[in-house]
Amino acid sequence: MAITKETLDKARAWFAAAPSLVLDGIELRDYQVEAGWQSYLHDSLVVLPTGLGKTIVALLHSCPLRV
Numbered sequence: 146m147a148i149t150k151e152t153l154d155k156a157r158a159w160f161a162a163a164p165s166l167v168l169d170g171i172e173l174r175d176y177q178v179e180a181g182w183q184s185y186l187h188d189s190l191v192v193l194p195t196g197l198g199k200t201i202v203a204l205l206h207s208c209p210l211r212v
Contacts, residue, residue: 181205
């Protein structure tokens with residue numbers, strides 16, 4: 146199941162408005178949203194190389210985006 150534009154938009158809005166995150170210029174990327182969404186749907190492990198935003202994926206996995 147591919148991620149929809151609506152889900153991407155909701156993820157970006159949540160990410161930008163999350164009061165507990167100190168973003169300091171961290172940019173949310175589409176592949177991070179896709180990985181977080183797929184890991185939520187399939188309860189799976191995400192493996193990415195260093196520096197590609199696994200922490201952001203983990204935050205997105207637990208965010209209230211349940212579309």
